[in-house]
Amino acid sequence: MSAKTETAPSAPQRMRPVVGHDNREWWDHINEGQLTIQKCKECGTLRHPPRPMCWKCQSLEAEHMPASGKGIVYSFVVIHKPVIPGYEYPLAVAVVELEEGTRIVSNVVGIEAGDVKIGMPVKVSIEAVDETLTLPLFRPAS
Amino acid sequence: MLTSIKDECAIVGIGMTEISKNSGRSELQLAAECVSAAIKDAGLKPHDIDGLTGFTLDHVDEIEVARTVGIPELKMMSRMPHGGGAPMSLVQQAVMAVSTGMCKAVVGYRAMNGRSGARYSEGVADGPETTDAISWGWYMPYGLLTPACWVAMHTQRYMHEYGATDEALAEIAVAQRDFASRNPNALFYGRPITMDDYYNAPYIVEPLKLYDCCIETDGGAAFVITSAERAKDLPHTPAMVRSAAQGAAFDQEVMTSFYRDCITTLPEYDLVAKQCYEQSGLGPDDLDAAIIYDAFTPIVLFQLESFGFCKHGEGHEWVKGGTLGPDGRLPTNTHGGLLSEGYIHGINGLAEGVRLIRGTSVNQPKKNIENVLVTSGASMPTSAIIIGK
Numbered sequence: 274m275s276a277k278t279e280t281a282p283s284a285p286q287r288m289r290p291v292v293g294h295d296n297r298e299w300w301d302h303i304n305e306g307q308l309t310i311q312k313c314k315e316c317g318t319l320r321h322p323p324r325p326m327c328w329k330c331q332s333l334e335a336e337h338m339p340a341s342g343k344g345i346v347y348s349f350v351v352i353h354k355p356v357i358p359g360y361e362y363p364l365a366v367a368v369v370e371l372e373e374g375t376r377i378v379s380n381v382v383g384i385e386a387g388d389v390k391i392g393m394p395v396k397v398s399i400e401a402v403d404e405t406l407t408l409p410l411f412r413p414a415s
Numbered sequence: 416m417l418t419s420i421k422d423e424c425a426i427v428g429i430g431m432t433e434i435s436k437n438s439g440r441s442e443l444q445l446a447a448e449c450v451s452a453a454i455k456d457a458g459l460k461p462h463d464i465d466g467l468t469g470f471t472l473d474h475v476d477e478i479e480v481a482r483t484v485g486i487p488e489l490k491m492m493s494r495m496p497h498g499g500g501a502p503m504s505l506v507q508q509a510v511m512a513v514s515t516g517m518c519k520a521v522v523g524y525r526a527m528n529g530r531s532g533a534r535y536s537e538g539v540a541d542g543p544e545t546t547d548a549i550s551w552g553w554y555m556p557y558g559l560l561t562p563a564c565w566v567a568m569h570t571q572r573y574m575h576e577y578g579a580t581d582e583a584l585a586e587i588a589v590a591q592r593d594f595a596s597r598n599p600n601a602l603f604y605g606r607p608i609t610m611d612d613y614y615n616a617p618y619i620v621e622p623l624k625l626y627d628c629c630i631e632t633d634g635g636a637a638f639v640i641t642s643a644e645r646a647k648d649l650p651h652t653p654a655m656v657r658s659a660a661q662g663a664a665f666d667q668e669v670m671t672s673f674y675r676d677c678i679t680t681l682p683e684y685d686l687v688a689k690q691c692y693e694q695s696g697l698g699p700d701d702l703d704a705a706i707i708y709d710a711f712t713p714i715v716l717f718q719l720e721s722f723g724f725c726k727h728g729e730g731h732e733w734v735k736g737g738t739l740g741p742d743g744r745l746p747t748n749t750h751g752g753l754l755s756e757g758y759i760h761g762i763n764g765l766a767e768g769v770r771l772i773r774g775t776s777v778n779q780p781k782k783n784i785e786n787v788l789v790t791s792g793a794s795m796p797t798s799a800i801i802i803g804k
Contacts, residue, residue, distance in 0.1 A: 288560070291552030293544035294441035321674070322553050325444035328485035328666075331451050331461070333444070348572035348678065350564055351621035360558040363621075368568060368673045376674050380557045391575045408556055 285358030286403050296323045298337055308397045308409050309337035310375050321375040342397030343414060344371040351386045365389045369411055383412040423514035426506075428457025437531040443546050446475045446526035447483045453522060454484075466491035466521035468508040470501050474533075475526050478667040478796060479546035488686060489663040491518050492796065550668055562710060563628055565670040567620040569794055570713040573679040574622060576728065581622060583731035584712040585613040588626040588754065590739050591709065595751025598777050602630050603755035627712040629753040636762035654772040654802040657786065658694035662686035663796035670795045679728070684721035687790075687799045692723075695801050697786060699723040702801070704771050704780060705745050705788040706764040709752040714793035719745075722788060741780055749778040765789050768802055 292300050299322075302309045311323040315332035326333055349367035356362055365386035370376050381389050382398070394414040401407050430452025432438070432445050454461060464486045467477040471494040481489055491512045495501040505523035512518040532544070559565070573579055589610060595603035608626060616625035646653035664682035666675050675682070692698055699722055707715045716730030724745060725733035739747035750756040750767035757763055768789040770776040786803040 287558070288555035289552075290556050291544065291548045293549055295443060296549060296552075322550070324479075324483045325441060326447040326451070326483045326485075328482055331485060333448075348568050348575070348673070350559075350567040350571060351618070352558060352564055353618045353620065355561065357558065357560060364558045366554075366557050366559045366564065366568075368572075368678075378554055378557060378559060378671070378673060391572065402556075406556065 284403075287359045287406060287408075289406065295325050299323050302337055303399060303409055304407050306399050308340045308342050308399065310340045310371070310373055311335050312338045319373060319375050321377055340371055340373055340397070342371075344369045344377075344395055344397075344411070346370075346381065346389060346391055346393045346395060347376060348391060349381065349389050351389070363387070367395075367411065369395055377409070379408070380410050381412070382410050424510045428453045428455070428459065430454070430456055435530075438528055439531075441544065442473075442475050442526045442528050442532065443479055443483060445528070446473075446480050446524050449526060450480055450522050450524050451484050453524075457520075459520060461485040462487055464520050464522055465489060466509065466512050466518035468493045468495065468505045468512075468521060468523045470494060470498070470505075470525050471496045472498055472501075473525060473527070474545040475524075476546045476550075478663050478669075479550070480524065481663065482666050487665045489667075489796075490686070490690065491521065491661060492663065547669070550671070554671060559671075561620070562670060563620045563623055566711045566714060566794055567623045568671075568673060569678055569717070570711075571622055573713065573716070573728075573731075576679050577731060579716075579731035581614075581624070583716060583734055584623075584627050585610055586734050587709070587712040587715050587739065588613050590737070591748050591752045592626070592755045593740070594749050594778050595755035598751050598756060601751040601756040602632060603751055623711060623713075626754070629710045629758050630755065632757035632759070634757055634759045634763070636759040636766055652773045652804065654769045654787075655804065657697060657801040657803050658691040659798070659800045660687045660690035660694065661796070661798040662690070667796055672794065679717075681717050681721055681793055681797075683795070683797055684718055684790075684793060684799075687797055688722045691788075691799055691801050695786075695803075697801060702745065702786050702788045703782065703784045704749065705747045706750075706768045706771075706790065707747050707752075707788070708761055708764065708790045708792050708797075709748055709754050710758075710792060712754070715739075715747070718790055718793050722790075741778055746778070746780045749776045749780070761789075761791055765800075772802055772804055 310319050312319050313327040313332050314334035316330040318329045347368045347370040352364040363386040365381045367381045368376050395411040396414040397409050398412045399409050430449045432448050461484050477492045493508045495504040509521035512521050592603050592608045595601035596607040613626050618624055619628055662683045664686055707718050709715050720727045720730045737743045768787045771784050771787050788801055790799040791797045
């Protein structure tokens with residue numbers, strides 16, 4: 274018997290993010306329950322998605338600052354087709370503009386997909402979507 | 416005319432990282448470091464660079480290098496094939512671009528974790544950490560997986576900012592099926608649709624409905640280009656290439672450039688249009704017909720705006736009332752387009768553009784056709800040409 278056994282997932286799962294040198298720290302913070310924004314240590318420019326150099330001053334020095342998690346729906350779509358295993362439809366996906374100014378793509382949950390609107394205030398909710406994947410999702414802010 | 420590249424260009428800067436068995440950082444960072452160092456060595460700034468050339472085997476995309484290093488605009492990108500056979504061809508690419516005036520300064524690069532990462536000695540491995548894969552990885556977990564989704568995201572915001580409705584999209588969808596219904600080579604031959612058909616069709620990705628999306632087909636399309644001198648002796652009216660341009664713009668992603676201040680215009684297409692007009696000496700008033708890349712209806716609006724047929728945000732009004740039809744100001748996609756002739760990745764559109772110049776389209780407009788615009792995909796790094804009599 275093999276020392277290493279893998280159990281097949283009980284249900285189809287969402288596709289995984291691709292994690293590498295340049296975004297591992299960001300995903301580590303998500304797994305710890307914190308949404309962060311990468312910030313240049315030299316000039317203070319915020320950037321998302323994370324990248325290894327500041328486009329403005331070319332500094333390689335960066336840190337991840339905690340984000341408030343508050344934002345608005347900048348744009349969104351409601352996906353009907355194709356239906357891909359691991360996701361529930363209709364599926365709302367939004368570009369959320371965080372109050373710090375950077376944008377992030379995620380799902381808007383806790384609301385009918387058809388009720389999502391541009392300009393709607395939302396707040397991050399870091400949730401385990403299956404046994405091994407934690408994602409920053411967004412819910413309507415009261 | 417330029418007949419020799421002799422002494423036209425020089426290598427003015429070099430940059431390297433250290434060489435090791437384990438760099439401890441991404442291939443993107445290695446590329447950013449050596450590119451940045453070469454620019455500095457040359458006494459230039461990132462905004463002085465407007466072309467990048469690299470290897471097809473590189474895991475680091477040009478647009479990621481550009482946005483990472485802070486190069487705002489690219490007018491030439493090339494990937495040269497065949498591994499070890501490639502490096503001097505990068506020099507050739509850069510010399511051709513600069514000596515012809517296409518670019519002001521071109522950087523060639525290669526960055527690889529060839530020992531700690533994917534090793535050629537180990538053969539093909541699963542899932543290299545390419546910048547492209549990382550980029551899609553920001554969208555895949557949320558189900559944003561198809562071109563319709565990515566285009567719909569821009570479209571929803573466009574409608575919100577400019578008060579556009581699906582009336583404009585319906586206009587395009589119906590007009591093109593009308594053209595296709597008379598084109599024996601089109602999948603929609605003999606199958607026009609009505610406005611009711613359009614509105615009653617199901618959503619694919621809101622706000623896009625079924626007839627906003629192109630069809631998927633098998634097929635092939637090709638073209639031959641030769642010199643103007645040689646073309647004089649050939650049987651058909653030549654379609655003269657007046658301009659040919661490529662572009663990527665600030666903070667470019669493949670089809671998900673959602674992080675720019677404005678996501679309802681296409682700065683990469685503005686850049687392509689500007690070059691097309693500058694090269695040809697023409698303007699929108701000189702264009703008699705167009706083949707506008709139409710994988711989805713809204714991208715036709717975005718392109719018409721970038722090419723200056725109307726202002727940004729006004730395309731949805733400009734197309735109403737038959738503007739793109741057979742007797743309109745700009746007969747567009749007279750073959751039926753990708754929406755309804757077939758999807759041969761735009762080369763079928765180029766063939767129709769040539770037919771319009773020759774006067775042989777099945778939907779040949781009554782007016783004289785002197786110049787035709789033919790474009791490529793939108794909301795991505797793209798390209799376009801103007802051809803004429």
